[in-house]
Amino acid sequence: MSAPGGGAPSPAPRSGSIGPNASMPVPQQQPIAANPPVVHTPTTPGPSGPSPAPVSQQNLNQIVIDYLAKKGYTRTEAMLRMESASQDIDGRSLPQLNENQRPKYRNGFDLLKNWIEDNLDLYKPELRRLLWPLFVYSFLDLATALYPQDAEQFFSANKNLFLPEHSEDIRSLQKISLPEHVQDNATAKLYRGNKYRVILSNPAFSNLMQFLESKSKEGGAVMSAILSSYCSIVTKDRAADERFSFAAMLGRADQTTFPAEDEGIPGHHPGSAYTGDNPAMAGTLPKLRLGKLPPEPELESDVRAELEEHDSKNPPAPGRNTLVQEYDQMIKKEEDDDAPSHAEIAYPPSTARDVAMEVQRVKENRDRFRIEGRTGGVGVACSVCLFTFHNTYDRMICTDFSDDNMLVAAGFEDSYIRVWSLDGKAIKATHEGVEEHTSTPSNSKRLFGHSGPVYAVKFAPSAQRSEGEMAPTNARWLLSSSADKTIRLWSLDLWQCMVVYKGHDQPVWDLSWGPFGYYFVSGGHDKTARLWATDRIRQQRIFAGHDQDVDCVCFHPNSAYVFTGSSDRTVRMWAVTTGNAVRMFTGHTGNITALACSRNGKLLASADDHGSIFLWDLAPGRLLKRMRGHGKGGIWSLDWSVESTVLVSSGADNTVRVWDIAPPAAELSTNATRLATDTSTGVKVDTNTTSSAAQPSATVGPGGSKKKGKENVVTPDQISAFPTKKSPVYKVKFTNMNLIVAGGAYLP
Numbered sequence: 001m002s003a004p005g006g007g008a009p010s011p012a013p014r015s016g017s018i019g020p021n022a023s024m025p026v027p028q029q030q031p032i033a034a035n036p037p038v039v040h041t042p043t044t045p046g047p048s049g050p051s052p053a054p055v056s057q058q059n060l061n062q063i064v065i066d067y068l069a070k071k072g073y074t075r076t077e078a079m080l081r082m083e084s085a086s087q088d089i090d091g092r093s094l095p096q097l098n099e100n101q102r103p104k105y106r107n108g109f110d111l112l113k114n115w116i117e118d119n120l121d122l123y124k125p126e127l128r129r130l131l132w133p134l135f136v137y138s139f140l141d142l143a144t145a146l147y148p149q150d151a152e153q154f155f156s157a158n159k160n161l162f163l164p165e166h167s168e169d170i171r172s173l174q175k176i177s178l179p180e181h182v183q184d185n186a187t188a189k190l191y192r193g194n195k196y197r198v199i200l201s202n203p204a205f206s207n208l209m210q211f212l213e214s215k216s217k218e219g220g221a222v223m224s225a226i227l228s229s230y231c232s233i234v235t236k237d238r239a240a241d242e243r244f245s246f247a248a249m250l251g252r253a254d255q256t257t258f259p260a261e262d263e264g265i266p267g268h269h270p271g272s273a274y275t276g277d278n279p280a281m282a283g284t285l286p287k288l289r290l291g292k293l294p295p296e297p298e299l300e301s302d303v304r305a306e307l308e309e310h311d312s313k314n315p316p317a318p319g320r321n322t323l324v325q326e327y328d329q330m331i332k333k334e335e336d337d338d339a340p341s342h343a344e345i346a347y348p349p350s351t352a353r354d355v356a357m358e359v360q361r362v363k364e365n366r367d368r369f370r371i372e373g374r375t376g377g378v379g380v381a382c383s384v385c386l387f388t389f390h391n392t393y394d395r396m397i398c399t400d401f402s403d404d405n406m407l408v409a410a411g412f413e414d415s416y417i418r419v420w421s422l423d424g425k426a427i428k429a430t431h432e433g434v435e436e437h438t439s440t441p442s443n444s445k446r447l448f449g450h451s452g453p454v455y456a457v458k459f460a461p462s463a464q465r466s467e468g469e470m471a472p473t474n475a476r477w478l479l480s481s482s483a484d485k486t487i488r489l490w491s492l493d494l495w496q497c498m499v500v501y502k503g504h505d506q507p508v509w510d511l512s513w514g515p516f517g518y519y520f521v522s523g524g525h526d527k528t529a530r531l532w533a534t535d536r537i538r539q540q541r542i543f544a545g546h547d548q549d550v551d552c553v554c555f556h557p558n559s560a561y562v563f564t565g566s567s568d569r570t571v572r573m574w575a576v577t578t579g580n581a582v583r584m585f586t587g588h589t590g591n592i593t594a595l596a597c598s599r600n601g602k603l604l605a606s607a608d609d610h611g612s613i614f615l616w617d618l619a620p621g622r623l624l625k626r627m628r629g630h631g632k633g634g635i636w637s638l639d640w641s642v643e644s645t646v647l648v649s650s651g652a653d654n655t656v657r658v659w660d661i662a663p664p665a666a667e668l669s670t671n672a673t674r675l676a677t678d679t680s681t682g683v684k685v686d687t688n689t690t691s692s693a694a695q696p697s698a699t700v701g702p703g704g705s706k707k708k709g710k711e712n713v714v715t716p717d718q719i720s721a722f723p724t725k726k727s728p729v730y731k732v733k734f735t736n737m738n739l740i741v742a743g744g745a746y747l748p
Contacts, residue, residue: 062189105138106154108219113161115211123204129263130208132162133196134223137230139173140182140192148177165623167586194265195232205235285621286575286582290601291339293515293558295331295358299350303327303358310359323359326366340560344577347518348535354516360463364736371641371738380646382658382740384722386729387422389745399731399743402459402475407492408743409478411454417447417480417490447490449497452483456510460517477534479520481508487522489534503530503539512554519576521562523550529564531576543574545581554595563604565592571606573618583621587614596638596647603661605647607635613649615661627659629714629721637732637742646719648740650729656742658719 068076112134116127135158142151159170172187182188200208212220227233295303307323316322321329371380387408389396398411401422409419421427426441460477478490487501487508506525513520519540523529529550531541543550548567555562561582562574571592573583590610597604603624604616611630616623633652640647647659714721729744 065183103150104219104222105142105150106157106219108215108221108223109134109138109154109158111215111219112212112223113158119207123201123207126200126204127208129198130200130227132166133191133198133231134226135159135162136169136173136191137196137226138222140176140188141226143176144179144182146179152177163587168584190265191230196230196265197232197234197263199234199236199263202235202237205233288582288619289338289340289558289560290556290618291558292601293340293342293345293560296342296350299354299358300331302350302355303362306355306359307362321366323362323366327362330362330365340558340577345559347516357461357463361736365642368642368736369738371643371646380660380719382646382648382720384648384656384732384740384742386656386722386724386727387741387743388724388727389743392745392747394745394747396730396745397453398456400457400459401731401733401741401743403462403736404474405735405741407459407475409457409459410743411457411480411482413453415448415450415452415454415482415484417450417454417457417478418444419447419478419492420444445495447478447480447495447497449488449500450480450482450484450486452507454480454482455508456481458511458513458520460513461515462517477517479511479513481511481522481524483507485524487511487532499534499537501532501537501539503532503542504528509549510552514555514559515557516559519555519559521553521555523553523564525549527566529553529562529574531562541574541576541579543572543579543581545572546570551592552595554597556597557599557601563595563597565595565606567591569608571595571604571616573604583618585614585616585621585623587623587626588612593634593651594636594638594649596640598640598644599642600644603644605638605640607638607649607651609634611635611651611653613638613647613659615647625717627715627717629657629659629718630655636728636730639732639734641734642736642738648732648734650732650742650744652728654724654726654728654744656722656724656729656732656740658721658740659717660719661717 068074109131113131116124116131119127139151139155142154155174159174162170169187172185176182176185176188182192209224212224214220216224304324304327307327311322311324371382389399389410392410392412395413396410397413399408401408406422407419407427408422409417411417419427421443424443426443427445428441456479458479459475460479462474462476476492478492479487480490481487485502485504485506485508487504488497489499489501490496491498501522504522504524504526508522508524510523511520517534519531519533521529521531527544527546527549529543530539531543532539543562543564546564546566546568550564550566552565553562556573560576562576563571564574565571569586569588569590569592571585571588572581573585574580575582585604585606588606588608588610589612590608592606592608594607595604602618604618605613606616607613607630609632611628611632613627613630613635614623615625615627630649630651631653635649635651637650638647645661647661648656649659650656724744725746726748727744727746729742731744732740732742734740
């Protein structure tokens with residue numbers, strides 16, 4: 001991971017070994033089970049008690065094959081494998097391929113693909129779902145029938161149609177070329193041993209069958225045979241399912257995705273990241289609990305009493321909620337989703353500081369500037385307050401702002417940390433009894449202790465200062481990580497290092513606080529992420545599974561999950577209570593440089609050094625969309641608005657950019673060429689990715705050099721872009737009042 005700023009030191013060669021794999025239990029939690037959970041065979045009740053469920057023909061064949069292999073009957077095993085490969089899921093014999101039928105697979109698939117693209121926009125989204133099972137089963141049939149060259153050509157010609165949605169299955173299937181590979185490949189066995197479920201509306205199904213019958217000799221009969229043998233098509237009336245209503249279909253006319261979570265192979269979700277020993281869990285997608293962690297009863301009663309007192313002293317203006325009403329609405333909204341409990345995630349008892357932070361959160365939620373996304377296709381108006389650091393000589397690596405917007409901290413290549421007051425005034429003692437160590441007041445403090453470049457600094461969560469409060473800041477703690485393999489916790493009351501956390505055996509690239517300031521997570525060059533508690537010296541969990549460095553980390557808002565982005569170009573989501581990976585997101589073409597989970601806990605944004613931002617829907621584990629506009633060099637920071645409707649990003653291209661999560665109204669028009677202006681260069685570029693990719697046009701960049709137009713593509717999701725004058729922006733942040741602050745270093 002390259003540190004922000006061109007002249008920052010290059011990290012050590014990335015050849016670190018994985019650290020210790022023994023995970024420590026979270027305090028007051030049960031330790032991780034050493035043995036996988038027992039999988040019970042489903043049973044059906046019989047006349048004299050439960051009896052085993054019937055075994056399918058495919059499973060029975062596999063049991064016999066395993067027995068013959070164990071006993072050494074190789075010839076009999078080979079014959080049974082060949083016969084088994086020629087049976088469908090129900091045990092019936094499949095028609096054998098001959099020389100004349102080989103080209104009909106490709107011809108039939110191409111005919112159907114072109115017919116779907118030329119069909120009415122009303123039917124395209126649901127008919128496109130048929131192409132994936134037809135592609136898989138056609139490829140497996142060709143490989144099973146000993147036509148490896150035809151199978152390889154068919155696979156190579158069509159695999160890009162299904163990226164990135166089916167990237168994991170494509171990666172697994174592309175190794176197949178012979179019948180033996182089909183028998184040994186777990187993904188192929190899963191598809192050949194189960195019927196692929198597809199849901200179609202009645203008009204679309206009738207339309208499909210008429211077309212296949214009319215093109216029977218050109219390959220339609222082959223496609224019909226695959227649908228009959230390997231697929232289970234469920235037809236539904238438009239009135240019975242709202243997904244097939246005319247309004248829903250027209251709204252999705254320009255999209256390739258179709259919301260049918262109950263489609264596909266039952267229980268098979270290639271987005272799963274499970275890496276445990278239980279084979280029953282492999283490929284499954286565990287249900288997530290994405291709701292907010294409910295407040296403790298004692299904390300809730302204390303907060304309510306404080307709010308009632310404040311309402312009595314400061315009545316709200318007419319038409320505005322009281323603070324108690326606002327609090328009730330917030331709690332009710334957060335209880336709508338399934339949420340973890342305090343029994344699962346251990347926290348120490350609440351303090352007066354926690355009550356004050358919750359009261360301030362309610363005030364900010366009521367009084368904030370509201371951002372509701374696009375209105376009539378026009379993006380919201382956002383402004384950015386940028387703090388520029390001068391005379392850093394390209395030695396500054398990272399920066400962070402405190403939640404009360406009073407302090408900013410920066411980590412330097414020279415192994416120290418410097419903290420400034422944002423208002424430029426001298427930093428005073430936070431309370432009486434703390435002596436000043438300097439004779440003259442200063443608007444900055446230096447923290448010494450690390451013995452290597454400081455790669456990350458993070459302020460602990462804190463509340464905004466309330467009116468009349470005398471303390472200069474509510475920020476009390478600062479975390480830092482370094483190339484010296486340590487993490488340090490600094491007291492901003494004493495300006496001293498209080499704890500040194502040791503566990504990583506390579507440089508630590510990134511840090512992230514949990515939402516309540518008790519847990520934090522780190523990621524490093526040793527390919528692991530680690531969970532820590534502030535009152536424990538040792539790590540509480542080790543998240544191991546990435547093939548390369550863990551470059552960036554972040555917490556879910558309810559503390560139950562942790563996200564890690566890696567140089568292996570994948571993002572993983574981990575359960576804090578078990579230490580297991582519950583989601584894996586693939587599709588990035590560059591190293592992942594920034595992560596941010598939305599405040600409602602339902603979406604994740606990830607960015608890479610190629611200038612792309614991916615939005616992921618956490619519950620189904622699917623990619624929502626890809627947004628482009630940044631130049632290459634890395635997107636270094638992401639953050640969400642309070643309503644989770646707007647995303648803000650910044651990076652090495654000297655810009656801050658604001659993105660709308662909801663698609664613009666203009667996107668509903670199909671195959672329309674959209675023009676957008678890149679505000680950093682003033683050059684109009686074609687944002688139709690298809691035409692841009694086919695013929696990259698040359699445009700003149702800011703320095704007079706020619707660039708390919710493809711690099712300057714700006715997707716319509718971008719609301720606005722704010723260029724700086726030669727200042728890469730290291731950090732960008734939405735405050736709790738929905739104001740944007742950013743920080744960067746001026747590098748002439």
